[in-house]
Amino acid sequence: MTETFKYYFEDFEPGHMTEVKGPTLTKEEIVEFASRFDPQPFHVDEERAKSSIYHGIIASGWHTVSLCMRMICDAYLLDSASMGSSGVDQVRWLIPVRPGDSISLRMTVLETKASRTRPEMGIVRHRWDVFNQNQELVMEMTGIGLYRRRDPAPRGPAG
Amino acid sequence: MSFKYHWEDFTPGWTYESPGRTLAKEEIVAFAREHDPQRYHTDELAALSSPFGGLIASGWQTGTVAMRLMCDGYLNASSCIGSPGFEEVRFLLPVRPGDTLRYRATVLEARPSSSKPDRGTVKWRWEVLNQSDEIVMSMTGVQFFLRRPD
Numbered sequence: 643m644t645e646t647f648k649y650y651f652e653d654f655e656p657g658h659m660t661e662v663k664g665p666t667l668t669k670e671e672i673v674e675f676a677s678r679f680d681p682q683p684f685h686v687d688e689e690r691a692k693s694s695i696y697h698g699i700i701a702s703g704w705h706t707v708s709l710c711m712r713m714i715c716d717a718y719l720l721d722s723a724s725m726g727s728s729g730v731d732q733v734r735w736l737i738p739v740r741p742g743d744s745i746s747l748r749m750t751v752l753e754t755k756a757s758r759t760r761p762e763m764g765i766v767r768h769r770w771d772v773f774n775q776n777q778e779l780v781m782e783m784t785g786i787g788l789y790r791r792r793d794p795a796p797r798g799p800a801g
Numbered sequence: 802m803s804f805k806y807h808w809e810d811f812t813p814g815w816t817y818e819s820p821g822r823t824l825a826k827e828e829i830v831a832f833a834r835e836h837d838p839q840r841y842h843t844d845e846l847a848a849l850s851s852p853f854g855g856l857i858a859s860g861w862q863t864g865t866v867a868m869r870l871m872c873d874g875y876l877n878a879s880s881c882i883g884s885p886g887f888e889e890v891r892f893l894l895p896v897r898p899g900d901t902l903r904y905r906a907t908v909l910e911a912r913p914s915s916s917k918p919d920r921g922t923v924k925w926r927w928e929v930l931n932q933s934d935e936i937v938m939s940m941t942g943v944q945f946f947l948r949r950p951d
Binding site: 650678679680681682683684694696701702703704707708709711712715720724725726728729730731732733734735781785 | 835859864872885887889890911
């Protein structure tokens with residue numbers, strides 16, 4: 643039996659947007675993530691963070707990326723026929739994320755195209771914007787999602 | 802605060818290669834459950850019938866492994882004051898349980914800040930290699946570093 647999903651390649655149309663609310667970050671979560679993965683002083687050491695250019699603890703950019711990925715999963719990816727990703731074009735950290743910030747995600751479909759080599763797959767270019775509770779854009783990311791097609795493309799005359 | 806590395810130390814061609822870091826299956830599943838719970842990252846059985854034929858690590862876990870190796874290797878001994886982001890992230894090969902990853906950094910270019918004389922930017926190529934010396938992930942990124950005090 644073939645598993646079915648809510649979203650296939652055909653369901654991602656250019657201009658389509660999805661929004662989802664994310665978590666409110668505590669200082670403890672910020673420090674805990676950074677202690678494991680990115681222990682720079684302005685992420686883990688309150689005193690040194692105070693005297694840094696950020697004037698206080700800020701979340702690791704990788705933490706924001708990881709939270710973004712989780713919001714992507716919760717918003718649509720776990721319900722989709724995802725075949726992974728070949729890459730991300732760019733990640734921009736625009737404003738620091740601080741303890742107490744509540745973040746949210748807006749995904750926009752930028753473009754879609756059929757795979758030239760794999761008729762069962764389609765390629766979606768996404769833009770993912772992460773906002774804080776003041777609707778300020780804290781991070782923007784663009785990249786590729788690969789999805790199975792609901793209806794595989796017909797083979798060309800050459801087979 | 803004195804640092805081992807300042808902006809001046811990261812001249813084009815400067816490279817660093819880290820020791821190996823082996824990723825256990827349990828770590829792959831634990832990271833993914835929290836941050837990227839797609840089934841080919843969290844469910845060993847479901848992963849078998851996925852396009853990857855078995856459990857693979859979230860690409861962002863590979864990124865955080867690189868970030869930690871970077872911190873331990875030189876970044877926490879440096880005057881780094883942050884990063885505006887990174888680009889051209891390529892997930893080239895799946896990372897599987899038991900893989901031993903290494904991180905390699907190469908300075909592509911370094912420029913003094915035109916507006917702030919106490920700092921400069923460094924553009925890097927960051928790569929993650931596995932135990933077979935295959936590049937599993939690559940990206941370019943920018944970081945800001947304070948200049949060495951006179």
